Amino acid sequence: MATDAKRLLMNYFRKLILIKEKKLMNILIIGASSFIGAYQVEQLINTPDFVGGVVGTGRNPRFRDYYESIGVPYYNIDVCDYDSFKVLDQYDFDAAVLFATRMPSNIPKDDDSDDTAEYYKVNVLGTLNALEYCRTRGINKLISFGTRFDCRLYDSNTVITEETPLNYSLTDDHAAFVMSNNAKWDVMRYYNEKYEMNNIYFRIPTIFGVGPHGSFYKDGIYRKSGIQIFIDKAAAGEPIEVYGSTDTTKDLLYVKDLNIGVLNALKIPTSKGFYNIGYEQNFRLIDIVKAIIEVFSNDNNISTVIQRPDIPNNGSFPLMDITKLKKDIGFEPHYSNIVDMMEDYKCELERGLYTCLLYTSPSPRDCS
Numbered sequence: 001m002a003t004d005a006k007r008l009l010m011n012y013f014r015k016l017i018l019i020k021e022k023k024l025m026n027i028l029i030i031g032a033s034s035f036i037g038a039y040q041v042e043q044l045i046n047t048p049d050f051v052g053g054v055v056g057t058g059r060n061p062r063f064r065d066y067y068e069s070i071g072v073p074y075y076n077i078d079v080c081d082y083d084s085f086k087v088l089d090q091y092d093f094d095a096a097v098l099f100a101t102r103m104p105s106n107i108p109k110d111d112d113s114d115d116t117a118e119y120y121k122v123n124v125l126g127t128l129n130a131l132e133y134c135r136t137r138g139i140n141k142l143i144s145f146g147t148r149f150d151c152r153l154y155d156s157n158t159v160i161t162e163e164t165p166l167n168y169s170l171t172d173d174h175a176a177f178v179m180s181n182n183a184k185w186d187v188m189r190y191y192n193e194k195y196e197m198n199n200i201y202f203r204i205p206t207i208f209g210v211g212p213h214g215s216f217y218k219d220g221i222y223r224k225s226g227i228q229i230f231i232d233k234a235a236a237g238e239p240i241e242v243y244g245s246t247d248t249t250k251d252l253l254y255v256k257d258l259n260i261g262v263l264n265a266l267k268i269p270t271s272k273g274f275y276n277i278g279y280e281q282n283f284r285l286i287d288i289v290k291a292i293i294e295v296f297s298n299d300n301n302i303s304t305v306i307q308r309p310d311i312p313n314n315g316s317f318p319l320m321d322i323t324k325l326k327k328d329i330g331f332e333p334h335y336s337n338i339v340d341m342m343e344d345y346k347c348e349l350e351r352g353l354y355t356c357l358l359y360t361s362p363s364p365r366d367c368s
Contacts, residue, residue: 025052026092027266028139030130031099032056032074033063035211036145036255038357040097041072043259055091058100066357079126085133093137095266098130098144102180104173116176123180124187131191131199141198141272143265144188146181148205148251148278148320149174156249156316162203162274162324185274198272200265202258205278205320208341209255210348210355230292237301240293244313246286251317253278254341257333264329271329276320279336285313287338295342 027044031037037056044054056067057077067074078084079100102122127144134142151160152174153167168178188199208227224232233240261277286305293303325331335341348354 025094027052027054028088028091028093028096029054029056029099030077030079030096031058031101032067032072033058033060034099034101035209036207036258037097037099038063038211038354039209039255040099040259040262041067042353043256043263045070045072047263052094055088055093057088063357079129080121082129082132085129088133089137093134093139095141095143095269096130096134096139097262097266098127098142100126101145102177103147104177116179119176119180120183123177124183127184128187131187131197135191135195135197140196141200141266141269142188142191143200143202143262144184146185146201146203147174147178148203148276148317150178150182150203151318151320154318156318158318160276160318160320162276162321189274192272198270200272201274202261202277203274203320204258205251205253205317207255207258208252208345210345211255227288227292230289231296234292234296234303235298237297237303239304239306240289241306241308241311242285242289243308243311244285244315245309246284246307248285248313249282249316249319250285250288251278251282251320252288252338252341254333254335254344256344257335260333261325261329261331264331268329273328275325275328276322277325277331278320278322279333280322281336282317282319283338291338291342294339295346 029037029041029044032041033056037058041054041056054072056063056072056074058074059076059078061076064074064076075087076084077087079098100122102119127142130144131142134140148160150166150168151158151164153169154160154164158164166182169175185201188201191197192199230240257279258277261275265271289305293305297303322331335344
């Protein structure tokens with residue numbers, strides 16, 4: 001008991017120093033084997049003013065060799081099993097980031113089944129386990145993520161703030177995901193209020209980056225994403241058909257800009273609450289296609305655009321306002337220009353790390 005009290009007191013004084021100097025210390029990444037989690041680990045260990053360490057967790061044991069090769073301890077943790085967190089007791093952390101989640105784009109589904117309970121198990125019980133572990137270990141900040149599908153039914157002219165009433169479908173393939181994420185924020189807010197924690201919940205748009213989501217499950221059916229189709233056709237110099245209105249707007253956020261938002265939040269230990277994260281504008285579909293052609297087409301074989309207004313697309317998404325995020329944590333994204341985003345995406349494809357690490361290599365050790 002005395003040892004626990006001493007550790008909590010030491011954490012308290014360390015955090016006072018962090019608040020004064022705005023430096024990072026020891027960060028726990030729960031879900032380091034996920035798409036976004038893998039990017040976040042690399043960003044943190046390469047941040048010049050990062051003065052502590054990173055420990056990653058996941059359920060996929062194949063990542064252990066890779067992380068150990070870059071000096072990041074990695075442990076197999078199941079967020080639904082509170083006792084599995086105990087392997088981390090050897091460390092003192094200043095904050096944790098929870099990427100582990102259940103989401104429909106990763107789940108093949110039988111139309112006759114209902115997996116709502118599984119969403120609540122992972123996204124709510126898993127978050128509660130992470131929160132309780134943080135609380136009992138003196139970790140005062142947990143950062144996690146929700147979805148802009150909680151406001152999907154607003155029209156494209158609506159600007160979504162953190163105070164906008166929720167407006168989502170209870171019948172589409174995202175319903176259980178949205179409901180469980182709403183409950184996730186409720187329990188994070190509960191720990192903020194009752195235990196004076198500084199938890200942050202980011203409402204995120206579509207996250208774009210090299211990784212396993214060039215194809216995904218939609219209504220339980222595995223299919224290639226629209227952007228991946230555009231990239232493949234541009235690289236081959238084939239014509240690209242654009243369905244519906246070319247003025248349709250899409251909300252993309254480059255994965256590295258989400259990493260920047262998380263980093264900024266970690267640098268300010270007292271920051272807490274619900275935040276939209278994204279860009280100050282959505283991207284027109286035609287501008288996305290033109291940027292892809294500019295970056296991926298060969299100069300001697302440039303794709304042409306064929307407009308097909310007769311075929312409907314998925315429609316525009318409302319814009320999420322990020323005024324609060326910019327004001328509170330100084331969020332300044334690096335890839336709000338769609339061409340810059342595609343250029344960096346191409347660079348990451350050529351570097352090959354995330355293509356190898358996330359879904360192609362039998363052994364992630366080969367990716368280091």
